[in-house]
Structure formats: C-alpha cells, structure tokens
Amino acid sequence: xxxxxxxxxxxxxxxxxxxxxxxxxxxxxxxxxxxxxxxxxxxxxxxxxxxxxxxxxxxxxxxxxxxxxxxxxxxxxxxxxxxxxxxxxxxxxxxxxxxxxxxxxxxxxxxxxxxxxxxxxxxxxxxxxxxxxxxxxxxxxxxxxxxxxxxxxxxxxxxxxxxxxxxxxxxxxxxxxxxxxxxxxxxxxxxxxxxxxxxxxxxxxxxxxxxxxxxxxxxxxxxxxxxxxxxxxxxxxxxxxxxxxxxxxxxxxxxxxxxxxxxxxxxxxxxxxxxxxxxxxxxxxxxxxxxxxxxxxxxxxxxxxxxxxxxxxxxxxxxxxxxxxxxxxxxxxxxxxxxxxxxxxxxxxxxxxxxxxxxxxxxxxxxxxxxxxxxxxxxxxxxxx
Amino acid sequence: xxxxxxxxxxxxxxxxxxxxxxxxxxxxxxxxxxxxxxxxxxxxxxxxxxxxxxxxxxxxxxxxxxxxxxxxxxxxxxxxxxxxxxxxxxxxxxxxxxxxxxxxxxxxxxxxxxxxxxxxxxxxxxxxxxxxxxxxxxxxxxxxxxxxxxxxxxxxxxxxxxxxxxxxxxxxxxxxxxxxxxxxxxxxxxxxxxxxxxxxxxxxxxxxxxxxxxxxxxxxxxxxxxxxxxxxxxxxxxxxxxxxxxxxxxxxxxxxxxxxxxxxxxxxxxxxxxxxxxxxxxxxxxxxxxxxxxxx
Numbered sequence: 001x002x003x004x005x006x007x008x009x010x011x012x013x014x015x016x017x018x019x020x021x022x023x024x025x026x027x028x029x030x031x032x033x034x035x036x037x038x039x040x041x042x043x044x045x046x047x048x049x050x051x052x053x054x055x056x057x058x059x060x061x062x063x064x065x066x067x068x069x070x071x072x073x074x075x076x077x078x079x080x081x082x083x084x085x086x087x088x089x090x091x092x093x094x095x096x097x098x099x100x101x102x103x104x105x106x107x108x109x110x111x112x113x114x115x116x117x118x119x120x121x122x123x124x125x126x127x128x129x130x131x132x133x134x135x136x137x138x139x140x141x142x143x144x145x146x147x148x149x150x151x152x153x154x155x156x157x158x159x160x161x162x163x164x165x166x167x168x169x170x171x172x173x174x175x176x177x178x179x180x181x182x183x184x185x186x187x188x189x190x191x192x193x194x195x196x197x198x199x200x201x202x203x204x205x206x207x208x209x210x211x212x213x214x215x216x217x218x219x220x221x222x223x224x225x226x227x228x229x230x231x232x233x234x235x236x237x238x239x240x241x242x243x244x245x246x247x248x249x250x251x252x253x254x255x256x257x258x259x260x261x262x263x264x265x266x267x268x269x270x271x272x273x274x275x276x277x278x279x280x281x282x283x284x285x286x287x288x289x290x291x292x293x294x295x296x297x298x299x300x301x302x303x304x305x306x307x308x309x310x311x312x313x314x315x316x317x318x319x320x321x322x323x324x325x326x327x328x329x330x331x332x333x334x335x336x337x338x339x340x341x342x343x344x345x346x347x348x349x350x351x352x353x354x355x356x357x358x359x360x361x362x363x364x365x366x367x368x369x370x371x372x373x374x375x376x377x378x379x380x381x382x383x384x385x
Numbered sequence: 386x387x388x389x390x391x392x393x394x395x396x397x398x399x400x401x402x403x404x405x406x407x408x409x410x411x412x413x414x415x416x417x418x419x420x421x422x423x424x425x426x427x428x429x430x431x432x433x434x435x436x437x438x439x440x441x442x443x444x445x446x447x448x449x450x451x452x453x454x455x456x457x458x459x460x461x462x463x464x465x466x467x468x469x470x471x472x473x474x475x476x477x478x479x480x481x482x483x484x485x486x487x488x489x490x491x492x493x494x495x496x497x498x499x500x501x502x503x504x505x506x507x508x509x510x511x512x513x514x515x516x517x518x519x520x521x522x523x524x525x526x527x528x529x530x531x532x533x534x535x536x537x538x539x540x541x542x543x544x545x546x547x548x549x550x551x552x553x554x555x556x557x558x559x560x561x562x563x564x565x566x567x568x569x570x571x572x573x574x575x576x577x578x579x580x581x582x583x584x585x586x587x588x589x590x591x592x593x594x595x596x597x598x599x600x601x602x603x604x605x606x607x608x609x610x611x612x613x614x615x616x617x618x619x620x621x622x623x624x625x626x627x628x629x630x631x632x633x634x635x636x637x638x639x640x641x642x643x644x645x646x647x648x649x650x651x652x653x654x655x656x657x658x659x660x661x662x663x664x665x666x667x668x669x670x671x672x673x674x675x676x677x678x679x680x681x
Binding site for chain 2: 031032034052053054055056057058060062063064066067068070071072073074075076077078079080082096097099100104226227228229230231232233234235236237238245246
C-alpha cells in the first residue's frame with residue numbers, strides 16, 4: 001500500500017527532528033493525535049495541529065498523558081492511525097495505558113523525545129535514559145518495538161517505519177528520539193508518495209460469526225476489526241481468551257502472554273535492524289544508537305588514524321535487541337565500547353548478548369549534553385590495550 | 386414496584402431471555418452479588434437501547450475498572466473494558482477516531498469520579514459527545530469497600546471503620562458546573578425513569594451525565610447495618626424525592642438522608658467536534674478538510 005499524496009510533503013526541506021517526526025507520521029497516514037505539552041517534544045504536535053485541518057485528522061490536547069495514551073488506544077480501536085508524543089515525565093504517566101495497548105494489541109505509535117531525568121530533570125536538555133523504561137516500563141510481561149533515530153531525516157523515516165511495524169505486529173511502537181535530534185535542524189528529503197510503502201491494517205475478511213479477535217495467524221498476530229463494523233467484539237485489559245472474553249486462570253494467561261511475547265521474539269529476525277561498518281576485521285566495535293552514534297564519529301576517526309581497527313554497530317531498532325548478531329561479533333573481537341547518555345542501560349543487553357566472549361566498556365553520561373568524543377576515544381584506547 | 390414486573394416476569398416456558406439481544410448470554414451468569422444495583426442499571430440501559438433510533442452496530446460501551454466496569458463484558462455491543470479511571474479518555478479516542486459512533490461510558494463512582502475525576506471534568510468542559518452512566522454505590526466495592534470520593538459523611542467503610550470524615554462529591558453539580566449538557570440522577574428503584582433518561586441522553590448530542598444510585602448490600606449496607614437489598618429499595622422508595630430542574634448545588638447526599646433525583650440539566654451547547662469543525666471552517670474556508678472517520 002502506498003502513501004496518500006495529500007499527506008506527503010514531497011521535496012527537500014530544512015526541518016528539525018521533531019517536525020520531521022510530524023511529517024513522517026502524516027506520510028504514514030496518521031489521522032489521530034492525542035497529546036499533552038511537554039518539552040522537548042511539543043513541536044511534533046504543534047506541527048500536526050497546523051497540518052491536520054487541511055489534510056483531515058484529529059488532534060486533541062488531553063488533560064494529561066494518562067488520558068493521551070488511553071485516547072490513542074481508543075482511537076486505534078475505532079480504526080484511526082493513532083499517535084502520541086511525549087518526554088520523560090509524560091512517558092512515565094503513559095506506562096499504564098501502554099500496557100493496555102500491548103494487552104489489547106492496538107496498533108499505535110509513541111514518540112519519546114528524551115530529556116535528562118529522573119523526575120523533572122533537565123526539560124530542555126538531552127538524555128537517553130528511558131531506554132529500559134520503554135522496554136519494561138508498564139507492569140507485567142509484554143514486548144514492544146523501539147527505534148532510535150540519529151538525524152531529522154531518520155526522524156521522518158523511522159516514524160513511518162514505526163507505524164508500519166505497529167500495524168504488522170499490532171504492538172505499541174516507539175520512536176526513541178532525544179532533545180538533540182529533536183531540535184537539530186538538517187536537510188530532510190521527503191520522497192514522492194508512491195515511493196513510501198505503508199503496511200495496511202490487518203483487517204479480517206471473516207464474518208462476525210467466524211471472527212475471533214485474538215485468534216492468531218501463523219505469525220502469532222491476530223486479525224483486527226474496528227468498532228462500528230457490526231462485529232460486536234469485547235476487548236479487555238483482563239487476561240482473555242481468543243474470543244476476547246476474560247478468563248481468570250493460569251492456562252489462559254500462559255497462552256495469551258506467551259503469544260504477546262512470542263509474536264515479537266519469534267519474529268525478531270524480521271524486525272531487528274542495525275547498521276554495520278568495518279566490523280569484518282574489527283578488534284573493537286563501537287556500539288551505539290541515537291545522537292551518541294554521531295557524537296562518537298570523531299572518536300572513531302581519531303582511533304582509526306592511530307591504526308586501531310574500530311568497527312561500528314549502530315542500532316536502528318533497539319528493541320527487540322540484536323542479540324544473535326552481537327554474540328557472533330563478540331566471538332571475533334576484543335571488546336565493545338558503548339557510549340550512551342545514561343549510567344548503563346543498553347550496555348547491559350550488550351553484556352548479556354556477548355555472553356563473556358568480549359569485554360564490554362560503558363562510556364556513561366548523565367545527560368544534559370552529549371559526550372565529549374575524547375571520553376569515547378579514551379574508552380576505545382582502553383578497550384584495545 | 387409495578388414498573389419492574391414487566392422485566393422481571395418469570396417466563397412460562399424456555400424462551401429467550403428478554404435482554405438476549407443486548408446481553409452476551411454466553412457470559413451469563415454475571416459476577417455481581419445478589420441484590421446489587423448494577424444489574425438493574427444494565428437492565429435500564431437495555432430498555433433504553435430498544436427505543437433509540439441508532440443501529441446497535443454503532444453503539445459502543447466503554448468501562449473502566451470495578452464492579453460497574455464489568456458491564457462492558459456483558460453487553461453484546463462493541464465493548465471495551467479499559468484501565469482504572471481511563472474509560473472517559475479511552476471513549477474520547479474511540480469517538481473522535483470514528484465520529485459516527487455513539488459511545489456510552491458505564492462505570493462506577495470510584496472509576497469516574499475518584500481516580501478518573503480529572504478526565505470527568507475535562508470531558509464535560511469540552512462537551513465531548515459521550516453518554517456517562519456513573520453507577521454510585523458509595524464505596525470501592527470490588528476491592529472490599531474502601532472509602533470513595535462519594536462516601537457519605539459518617540458512613541462506615543473498610544478504611545473508615547469509625548466513620549467517614551471526608552466530604553463527598555455532589556456528582557450532578559460537578560458535571561453540570563463543568564459543562565455537561567444533560568445531567569440526571571436516579572436510584573435503582575426508578576428503573577423506568579432511569580431508562581427514559583438514558584434514552585434521552587443517548588439521543589442527545591454532547592456530554593450527558595447520569596448518576597445512578599445503586600445498592601451494595603454485600604459491602605456498603607452490611608458494614609453500615611442497613612439491611613438487605615429489599616431494605617435498600619424501601620429506603621429509596623421512602624427517601625428519594627423527584628425534583629426535576631433542582632438547583633444542582635443542593636444535591637449533596639448525606640448519610641441515610643433524602644436523595645433528590647430527577648433531570649437537572651438539559652441544555653444545548655456545541656460539542657468538541659462541532660466547535661472544531663465550525664471554527665476551522667470559518668478560519669480556513671475551503672482549505673479545511675473535515676475528518677470523517679477511518680474510511681475517510
């Protein structure tokens with residue numbers, strides 16, 4: 001399915017990352033946004049409010065982020081392509097209904113333009129410290145998909161990708177941007193609509209008598225309907241059977257929650273995406289994501305000039321995590337160096353995936369500004385010593 | 386009590402349940418206690434649905450969490466059992482995602498006015514086109530009867546064993562002062578009047594709020610030694626005063642005091658979507674493109 005030309009601002013533009021997210025969402029066919037103002041993400045919804053009235057779409061400023069996320073799940077079930085946008089404190093408030101989205105298998109997109117935390121933290125300055133929260137933040141067991149852009153161009157592209165993945169796997173999908181990328185202005189090329197491929201919603205072809213809202217297809221994802229189509233479905237956040245009815249026992253829990261987890265885990269080879277550079281003969285691999293992957297470039301260049309064989313693995317999809325590839329690489333290299341703007345989140349996944357086959361060095365940063373490339377360079381030197 | 390006999394009539398032979406069109410019969414029996422008022426409220430809702438001129442396919446029910454929140458699981462409509470307190474924002478998304486839907490929120494006092502209070506005042510302020518049936522049993526019943534934002538002063542609950550000292554909400558006044566266009570209150574004794582009110586609310590555009598005072602004999606009445614379900618109905622019979630158009634400031638409910646019921650507000654005001662569309666059309670003229678729903 002191709003994008004609708006009326007939604008796509010084809011051409012070369014000078015956009016910041018937040019506005020590029022808006023254009024990505026519009027190109028993906030987003031027609032419902034519920035949000036609550038929060039720095040540094042507000043520009044995303046501001047642009048939506050400007051663009052929606054001439055395209056056809058609903059923006060509503062809710063009373064808080066609990067409401068924003070609840071409205072997104074509701075809108076997804078009435079057939080809208082729904083999105084919300086937030087940052088740290090708002091992200092924490094959304095967790096309740098992110099769990100609901102996972103349980104109700106509502107396709108939806110959440111953009112988190114990360115800032116420094118905890119609590120109110122640094123509203124106007126960057127952070128990457130919500131990377132574990134996005135994976136584990138709501139209670140109970142579930143899986144999500146999260147992407148991490150490092151430029152306005154990627155904000156545009158990854159927002160479309162996020163919508164597509166959320167439709168394909170019926171799972172809340174996250175664009176984990178940060179204040180730097182969100183407020184960085186660069187050239188963004190928006191292709192013609194016929195070059196933008198969209199994943200259609202997985203509407204059922206079955207009749208109301210045959211349809212079961214949570215009966216999975218081969219890839220473990222069930223077909224969907226939208227409210228008002230006469231299917232008279234019941235959808236609940238309680239543990240439910242294939243009919244959608246609540247059933248309070250461990251057998252139903254096992255069947256449902258295992259599938260919610262497995263629909264991502266067993267399809268992870270199709271979802272995982274990363275970029276590799278010079279990993280073939282690397283002795284050390286710089287593993288990063290988002291803005292930190294750009295900040296690391298001078299450090300990599302400096303180390304390479306000194307003859308250190310530095311490879312790069314940049315995560316595009318952060319969750320699910322590319323554990324298989326990291327294990328393969330770990331067996332061939334001496335160490336991974338992981339710069340991230342937190343005190344150790346994704347590095348734990350790298351350690352887990354490397355299974356002791358390579359050293360893992362964290363280059364931490366509390367957020368508020370990006371790393372000094374010199375600190376990353378020193379870690380590379382330390383790693384090959 | 387003659388009103389209830391039509392619905393409660395014992396079938397002479399094995400025939401279809403009178404509410405089979407509305408209920409998910411494959412989920413019956415329900416979880417509610419004997420003499421609970423929620424079933425009565427649901428019956429009035431079902432009665433109203435038979436009279437409204439909206440196809441059942443277009444009517445959705447959204448509930449939150451709690452005893453009343455279980456209603457969504459028993460109605461044979463597109464029905465959503467959301468999170469605690471969030472039925473209204475969920476319903477807001479459902480309605481705005483497809484403006485052709487008629488969305489009815491049915492949930493309890495704890496859900497709508499306690500944890501969801503912020504959503505209640507803002508939904509009313511926006512005049513979101515939703516019907517809210519708030520079933521008030523004065524306590525958090527599902528969790529064992531803790532004090533709620535609606536517990537009358539001095540009433541005993543599991544967390545106010547010596548009596549409640551917190552002033553409760555006057556729900557019709559709260560809804561009306563925030564901008565609801567239709568506000569009524571009935572008890573579970575007033576089934577026909579309640580059904581009529583629900584019918585009016587569904588047929589009306591905008592934010593309609595109906596408080597339904599419901600007996601909870603297992604928890605609220607037992608702790609306060611108020612007798613069984615029938616005693617509570619007798620209490621409503623003796624103490625409910627019908628006063629249409631009453632000043633909503635005077636609708637506080639005291640412990641075992643008179644309960645003023647009736648239709649208090651029925652006014653016209655543009656809904657959220659009406660205002661959004663009218664304003665944008667005025668400002669943007671032909672450039673404005675109204676959102677018509679998911680098939681748009």
